Amino acid sequence: MEIDKYIVQAESILLNGGTFEDERNERKNFIKNIETCDLIAVPGSGKTTALLAKLYCIAQNMPFEDGSGILILSHTNKAIEEIEKRLKNYCPKLFEYPNFIGTVQSFVNKFLANQACFEKYGTYIKKNDDELYEHEVKKFYYSLEWSIKGVEPKKLKNKLFGLVNAGKNVTYEEGCNNILKFLKYFEYNIIDGKLILGNRTILKYNGVNQSYYNEILEWKNNLFKKGLLNYKDSFNLGLFALNTNPSIKTILQKRFKYVFIDEMQDLEDFQINIIDDVFFNDSSQTVIQRIGDKNQSIYNSVKENCDWKTRQEVDPENYTDLSIQNSMRLSPIIANLVDKFVLERPTDYSVVGKFEESKLPPHLILIDHNTTGESLKTKFKEIIEECDLHIEPKNLEKGFHIVSWTTEKDHEDVLYLKKLFPNFSKESKRKKGDFDCLKKHLFLFDKEKPTLEAIRKSILNALIRILDLENIKTLENKNYTKSKLFSFIINQGEECYENFKAKLFKWCFNIITKENYNDTYAEIKTFIEGENFIGLNWYNEEEYTPKRILASREFINKDFPFGSEESKTEKTEMDSYPINLSSVHSVKGQTHCATMYVESFYYEYETKKLQVVIPPTKKKPEEILPNPLFNQYQTYRPNKDVRAKETLKMMYVGFSRPTHLLCFAVLKENIQDHIESLKIENGGIWKIIEDLV
Numbered sequence: 001m002e003i004d005k006y007i008v009q010a011e012s013i014l015l016n017g018g019t020f021e022d023e024r025n026e027r028k029n030f031i032k033n034i035e036t037c038d039l040i041a042v043p044g045s046g047k048t049t050a051l052l053a054k055l056y057c058i059a060q061n062m063p064f065e066d067g068s069g070i071l072i073l074s075h076t077n078k079a080i081e082e083i084e085k086r087l088k089n090y091c092p093k094l095f096e097y098p099n100f101i102g103t104v105q106s107f108v109n110k111f112l113a114n115q116a117c118f119e120k121y122g123t124y125i126k127k128n129d130d131e132l133y134e135h136e137v138k139k140f141y142y143s144l145e146w147s148i149k150g151v152e153p154k155k156l157k158n159k160l161f162g163l164v165n166a167g168k169n170v171t172y173e174e175g176c177n178n179i180l181k182f183l184k185y186f187e188y189n190i191i192d193g194k195l196i197l198g199n200r201t202i203l204k205y206n207g208v209n210q211s212y213y214n215e216i217l218e219w220k221n222n223l224f225k226k227g228l229l230n231y232k233d234s235f236n237l238g239l240f241a242l243n244t245n246p247s248i249k250t251i252l253q254k255r256f257k258y259v260f261i262d263e264m265q266d267l268e269d270f271q272i273n274i275i276d277d278v279f280f281n282d283s284s285q286t287v288i289q290r291i292g293d294k295n296q297s298i299y300n301s302v303k304e305n306c307d308w309k310t311r312q313e314v315d316p317e318n319y320t321d322l323s324i325q326n327s328m329r330l331s332p333i334i335a336n337l338v339d340k341f342v343l344e345r346p347t348d349y350s351v352v353g354k355f356e357e358s359k360l361p362p363h364l365i366l367i368d369h370n371t372t373g374e375s376l377k378t379k380f381k382e383i384i385e386e387c388d389l390h391i392e393p394k395n396l397e398k399g400f401h402i403v404s405w406t407t408e409k410d411h412e413d414v415l416y417l418k419k420l421f422p423n424f425s426k427e428s429k430r431k432k433g434d435f436d437c438l439k440k441h442l443f444l445f446d447k448e449k450p451t452l453e454a455i456r457k458s459i460l461n462a463l464i465r466i467l468d469l470e471n472i473k474t475l476e477n478k479n480y481t482k483s484k485l486f487s488f489i490i491n492q493g494e495e496c497y498e499n500f501k502a503k504l505f506k507w508c509f510n511i512i513t514k515e516n517y518n519d520t521y522a523e524i525k526t527f528i529e530g531e532n533f534i535g536l537n538w539y540n541e542e543e544y545t546p547k548r549i550l551a552s553r554e555f556i557n558k559d560f561p562f563g564s565e566e567s568k569t570e571k572t573e574m575d576s577y578p579i580n581l582s583s584v585h586s587v588k589g590q591t592h593c594a595t596m597y598v599e600s601f602y603y604e605y606e607t608k609k610l611q612v613v614i615p616p617t618k619k620k621p622e623e624i625l626p627n628p629l630f631n632q633y634q635t636y637r638p639n640k641d642v643r644a645k646e647t648l649k650m651m652y653v654g655f656s657r658p659t660h661l662l663c664f665a666v667l668k669e670n671i672q673d674h675i676e677s678l679k680i681e682n683g684g685i686w687k688i689i690e691d692l693v
C-alpha cells in the first residue's frame with residue numbers, strides 16, 4: 001500500500017497550507033501506520049484530520065486486488081456526515097461498494113441485524129427510532145389491565161409491578177412508572193431468552209413466570225414483525241445472527257480489510273464487543289484502528305471510566321498505543337487551562353497549544369439569577385467584536401457558540417440553557433416528522449423549505465399519530481399513512497374531501513405566511529375533535545357512534561410555547577453572524593472560533609462540583625483539593641469525587657472547542673470568595689467581566 005506519496009495531496013486538501021509534519025512526527029506516523037492499533041490524543045490534536053488524511057491516501061490505492069474494502073465507523077451520524085463533507089468530493093470511491101461508512105448502529109443493522117430480522121420475523125428493519133418505540137410501549141402499557149382482587153393467576157400488570165419494584169419502597173405512581181420504564185428499557189437477550197433491565201434478569205423463557213415472559217414476547221415479536229426495533233434490539237439481533245451463523249464473521253473479514261473507528265470513547269461495551277467479535281480474532285486478517293480520547297467520553301451517561309480499554313491496556317506485550325500530543329486547535333493560553341481538566345493521563349498525554357494566532361485570555365463572566373440569555377449573548381458579541389473575531393471569514397466558518405451541560409429541566413429556580421434562552425429547543429434541530437405533541441408539529445417542521453410542503457407533511461403526520469394513538473386502523477388493520485388517510489377522506493364523499501383540502505391549505509398558508517401559530521393550532525384542534533375528523537365513520541359501520549378523542553388527548557393538548565421570538569431572532573441574525581446554542585454533548589468534535597460555556601445545574605453547578613472539600617477527621621484537618629478552575633492540577637480521589645470527575649470531563653470537552661476565545665459564565669454567588677484571586681492582575685488566569693451583575 002502506497003501512503004507516503006499521497007500525504008502532500010492530503011495536506012493540501014485538508015490543511016489549507018498546513019503540514020502534518022512537526023518535531024514529533026506523530027501525525028505522519030499515524031497516517032502511515034496500517035497495523036492494528038489504537039490512537040489516543042488530546043482535543044484538537046488533529047485525530048480526525050489525520051484519519052481523514054489516511055483515508056484519502058488509502059483511497060488512492062483502491063480498488064484492492066482482492067476486492068475487499070474499508071469500513072469507517074463513528075458513534076454519531078454527525079461525525080459520519082463530517083467525514084463525507086470533507087472527503088466525498090476528493091475520493092468518491094471511498095463512499096461506494098465495497099466500502100461502508102456509517103455509525104456502529106447502522107453497520108450492525110445493515111450487516112447483521114437486518115438479515116436476522118428478516119429470517120426470524122419475516123421483515124426487514126424499518127424503524128430504529130426510540131420515540132416511536134416509546135409510543136408503542138405506552139400503547140402496550142395502557143392496554144394492560146389490573147387483576148380483579150383475589151383472582152389468580154395475576155395479570156401481567158400486577159406481576160410486573162411486583163417484579164420491577166422488588167426490594168423497593170415505592171408509591172403506586174412510582175411503581176407504575178417503573179413498569180413503563182421496564183417496558184421501555186428492557187433488553188431482550190434473544191440467545192438466552194431473557195428480559196433484562198440493567199444487570200437484573202426480570203423474566204426468562206423458562207421457570208415459574210414463563211407465561212408472563214411469553215405475553216411480553218408476543219408483543220415484542222409483533223414489533224419485530226413490523227420491523228420496529230429499539231436501538232439495543234439491533235445489537236441483540238446482531239449477536240443472535242453471529243451466534244447462529246458464525247461464518248458471517250469470515251465473510252465480513254474478507255469484505256473489510258481495514259476498519260477505522262473514530263470517537264471511540266463514546267462507544268459502549270456492547271458496541272465495542274460486537275465489532276471485536278466480528279473482526280478481532282486470531283484468524284482475522286482485518287486491521288482495526290480505533291481513535292479517540294478517553295477524557296472526552298461524555299456521550300451517554302457521563303461515567304468516570306469509559307468502556308473502551310485500549311489494546312495496550314489489555315495486551316501490552318503485543319500492542320503499543322499511538323498518541324498525538326500537541327493541540328492544533330488550542331492557543332497556548334487556552335491549552336494551559338484545558339490541561340488542568342485532564343482526568344486520565346496516559347504516557348505522552350498533555351494538552352500543549354500550538355495555535356499561535358490568538359493570545360486572548362479566558363474570560364470569566366459573572367452572572368446572577370436575573371441575568372437574561374439576551375444580555376449574555378450581547379456581552380458575548382461585544383467581546384467578539386472588541387477582539388475583531390467577527391471579521392475573518394475563517395472565524396465565521398468555525399462560528400460562535402454558547403453551550404451548556406444541562407439544556408432542559410423542569411425546575412424554575414436553577415440555571416440551564418433553556419431557562420436563559422426559552423426558544424432553545426433540541427428538537428428544532430431535528431427534521432424528523434415525529435414530535436411528541438401537536439404544537440411541535442406546527443412549529444418545528446423543516447423550515448428550510450420555503451414552500452407549504454413541509455408544514456403540510458408535518459400536519460398530516462400529526463393527524464396520523466392521533467389515529468394511531470386512538471388505535472384507529474385501516475380496514476386491513478394497518479396503521480394509517482398519509483396517502484391512506486387521503487384515500488379514506490376521499491371515500492367520505494366530495495364535500496368532506498374538499499373541506500379537508502381547503503382547511504389543510506388554509507392552515508399551512510396561515511402558518512407559513514402569517515406565522516399565525518396560536519389561531520391555527522386552535523382551529524386544527526377543533527377540527528380534530530369534531531365530526532369531520534375523529535367523529536368520522538372510521539370502520540365503515542352501518543350504525544356508528546362517533547368516536548371521541550381519548551388516548552391522544554395528551555398529544556393534542558400538550559403545551560409548547562410557540563416562540564415567535566425565534567423567527568425574529570433568526571431573521572436579525574441572518575444579517576450579522578449567528579450565535580449558536582447547543583449542549584456540550586452536541587459540540588464534541590467541533591472547532592469553534594469562540595465558545596461561551598454557561599454553567600448549569602446538574603445535581604449542582606460546575607463551579608461547586610469542582611470544589612472538593614474533605615472534611616476534617618481526628619487525625620487530619622480539613623483538606624481542600626486543587627481546583628482546575630484556579631489553574632491547579634486536579635487530584636480527585638480514586639473511586640471518589642464522582643461528580644467532580646464528571647464535571648471535569650464535561651468542561652474538558654466544552655473548554656477545548658475554541659481557537660480564539662473561551663468564555664465561562666458562572667453564577668457569582670458560587671465563586672464569591674475567589675473572584676479576586678482569579679484575576680490576571682492578581683496572578684490568576686482569568687479576565688473577569690463583572691458588569692452583568
Ligand SMILES: Nc1ncnc2c1ncn2[C@@H]1O[C@H](COP(=O)(O)OP(=O)(O)OP(=O)(O)O)[C@@H](O)[C@H]1O
Pocket residue numbers: 014015018019020021027041042043044045046047048049050293328329588589590591
Ligand atoms: N496538522 C495540522 N496543522 C494545522 N492544523 C491542523 C492540523 N491538524 C488539524 N488541524 C486543525 O485543528 C483543528 C482540530 O482538528 P481535529 O478536529 O481533527 O482534531 P481532533 O483531535 O479530532 O479534535 P477533538 O478531540 O476535539 O475531536 C481543526 O481546525 C483542524 O483543521
